Amino acid sequence: MTPWLRIFLIGFGLWVATVVVTTVTANSTLIPTLVLLGSFLVPVTFVVWAYARARSADITVELLFNCFVVGGVLGVLGASILETWLLKPSLVIYIGVGLIEEGVKLAALLFVTRQMLTRTTRDGLVLGATVGFGFASFESAGYAFNALFANDGLSLRQLVETEVLRGILAPVGHGLWTAIIGGVLFGAGKRLTGKVITTYLGVSLLHALWDSMHAIAIGLTLVFTGKPWQFxxxxxxxxxxxxxxxxxxxxAIDWGGLLLISVLGLLWLRAIARGPTVRVVEER
Known part of the structure; x- marks a missing residue:
């Protein structure tokens, strides 16, 4: 059995056991365990899977840890500060969120890999994905925690549903978008070239479309079948x-849109992974 599959099966078993025991005993002290297991399981599994496929001597376990934890935490902290300061409710708020969150993840990736002297496009894909999955894990933990609080008290069902949904969508979210820009960034020698900036804007657009798909689906539904009271x-x-x-x-529109965005992102990632491998050696 491959390491990533072993990690997923063991982690999933522990998560299910925690759900059952928490439900049966109503022991609220188990909730942090449930939140952490559910939020980190899928992202960690995909990082291990990507690391195994990379087979790069330049990527160490310590570097992966720094990308996942340090990069992820710096990303969520930076996004929280900038979104609070810069964004106001408007029609373009999703574009602002995409630009900010992809920007802070890019900055976090540059920071945690600053000591790498040798790097390849594939290294950028793996480390970018690791920063993105770290960001997704900590963000999902926050969403799961918030979902716990319902109008009539604590809702374990809402928490579990949130974790399941975000776990299913995790592979085609933050990890995918940051992997794309990471691969292009490392292929450019970690310089902010025109291609890197264009890629950043492109993944920010995918991010914005993803976040706004519920609103887009409502809008299109009203265009086709809207009632006077809705308008x-x-x-x-x-x-x-x-x-x-x-x-x-x-x-159908909502999930179809998310599927289309995911396919576009995966095709973009595949094109980068199958493109020419660029190896950059930096001298100090």
Whole structure:
């Protein structure tokens, strides 16, 4: 059995056991264990999988740890500060979130790999993905913690549902986007060339589209099947709910959009991985 599969199966078993024991005993002290296991399982599994495929002597376990933990924490802290200072509710807020979060992950990747003298495009893919998955893990832990609090008290069901959904989507989110820019960045010798900047803007756009897909799905659903009362709510600045008759169209557009964005990202990543391998050696 491969290491990544062993890690996933053992981790998944522990997560299921924690869900069961927490449900049966109502022991709230187990909630941090549940949050951490559910938030980190899939990202850690994919980092191990990527590391095994890279087979690079320049990527050490210590460097992976720094990218995942230090890079991930610096990313979420930087994004939180910048989004609080710079973003206000508006139609373009998703673009701002994409630019900020991809920017802080890029900066974190540059920081934690600053001592690397030898690097390749593949190294950038792996280390970029590691920073992205670290960011996703800490972000998911926050979302899971927030989901715990319902109007009528603590909701273990909401927490578990949030972890399952974010775990399923994790492979085609932050890790994928930062892997793309990491590969291009390392291929450019960690210089902010025009190609790197264009890639940054491209992954930021994918990020923005991903985050805004629910709003886009509501908008398209209203274009095709909107009711007068829904347009009235839009005119006063409220987002209308979809009706039972619209929910299937809304869901199809929402998930179809996420699937399309994921496919575009994966094709982009594949093109970089299959492109010419650039090896850069820096002298001190």
């Amino acid at each position: 009235s709510q839009l005119r006063i600045g409220r987002v209308p709910r979809v009706t039972e008759g619209q929910v299937h169209l809304y869901t």
